[in-house]
Amino acid sequence: MIRIVLLLSLLSVPVMAANILVIESYHAEFGWDAGYRKGLIESLTPEHELTFFEMDTKRIPSREYENRAELAHQAYLQLKPDLVVVGDDNALSYMLPKLYQEPIPIVFLGINSNPRELLTQYSGKAGVTGVLERPFFTKTMAGIGEVFDSPNTKPKVLIMFDSGNTSKIAVRTIENQVPLIKQNLGIEAHVITLSTERAWHDAVMNAPRNGVSAIVVGLFQTLINSNGESVSSEALLDWTSKNSSVPLFGFWDFSIGKGKAAGGVILDGRSQGKQAGNIAREILEKGLDASTVPIQAGHQGMDVYSPEEFKRLGLTPPNGWKAVEW
Structure with missing residues (x-):
């Protein structure tokens, strides 16, 4: 214990x-x-x-x-x-x-x-x-839509989660909002859950050929490697940042920052x-x-971005997103 x-x-x-x-x-x-x-x-x-x-x-x-x-x-x-x-x-x-x-x-x-x-x-x-x-799914998608705003195309976004219990709950909530996101924002969002480090790597590497414009990293702490051992979440996020050919965004504060995801409307x-x-x-x-005592909703989220990541990617942050250094 x-x-x-x-x-x-x-x-x-x-x-x-x-x-x-x-x-x-x-x-x-x-x-x-x-x-x-x-x-x-x-x-x-x-x-x-x-x-x-x-x-x-x-x-x-x-x-x-x-x-x-x-x-x-x-x-x-x-x-x-x-x-x-x-x-x-x-x-x-x-x-x-x-x-x-x-x-x-x-x-x-x-x-x-x-x-x-x-x-x-x-x-x-x-x-x-x-x-x-x-998770502030709709608000984050709206921000991504602003980053990739184009009169001709709307972004295709891949949202990646591990297969842990919390992820399964969050994914059900997000999937219910996907049709409205496409209808209201014109963004095509796909949500996937993965169990292994290898599957995560493959999804990241295959994103460009699948027409993905951006990846949202959800939860990734229950992934296992080829030996059935828990994968270091810090190492996985670092690998994802270094190997993704498309920009990364996130829903939680621990996924945002230099060498991590570029931004998002986050929970902390x-x-x-x-x-x-x-x-x-x-x-x-x-x-x-x-x-x-009434059950409370969480705070309304923080609209944040990493200046280093947006500069590295050559992107302009959405209006209202605040620069963070962490």
């Missing part, structure tokens, strides 16, 4: 002091998790003690998820926290069945699925609320963490039943 305890202060204000267990679907080094960890710490007070448990489901086989969830449950029983924060879909779907009869407030973040069905199925003593996560983990932290703080300060 991976356990990291951050003791933020020895100062104590009894009405505010609390132990909070954060159960992560993924791992601390993953950019999304690193972002929302930072957001949680920024939004909570020095009197909160945060304990993090990493389920690591980006890097372990799916057959091991239940075992990781059981270890997370044991961590909960040992710590007996005042509140639980659950990060992303895998943690919520595996942990809610174990915690719903516990008298504990639960705050989720990074949820791509509709949580209502799960919350109805596992309705018990626990109070549950949180923050949803929705830090804002999700801050929203969830603010909800948790309100529940703890006011003694609220978490189930009475």
Whole structure:
């Protein structure tokens, strides 16, 4: 079991002091998790003690998820926290069945699925609320359309995801919007899910001959190599940037920057963490039943681009996109 305890202060204000267990679907080094960890710490007070448990489901086989969830449950029983924060879909779907009869407030973040069905199925003593996560597909496509604006042709965009659980949920949402994107923006978008590093490489290398104008890199952290081992997401993104003959765009902050994707209307983990932290703080300060706190949509996204990448590609960024250096 991976356990990291951050003791933020020895100062104590009894009405505010609390132990909070954060159960992560993924791992601390993953950019999304690193972002929302930072957001949680920024939004909570020095009197909160945060304990993090990493389920690591980006890097372990799916057959091991239940075992990781059981270890997370044991961590909960040992710590007996005042509140639980659950990060992303895998943690919520595996942990809610174990915690719903516990008298504990639960705050989720990074949820791509509709949580209502799960919350109805596992309705018990626990109070549950949180923050949803929705990729800004239409806004990103509109920006790409502006980059490739031409009176004669509209871009063909390839949107690439791995085959992890979160990707499957996001892809279903995106595919429902594809017809409207073509109708309203004239952009032909194709969404694919891949399981292996080789398949990802092939899709990138074959993009030009398939008439693709741009690639959007979605999620790519569950890909495996020829030995069945987890592929380094940083190495994969670096390879994609160096070997793609067409511009790259992205939906998440960890995919944008020099040597990465050129831009997009993105979700960022830090804002999700801050929203969830603010909800948790309100529940703890006011003694609220978490189930009475409305579930929130995530922030409206950031329109960003990497100046280095746009310069390298010889492209002009869309109006309103802000330059970022990260």
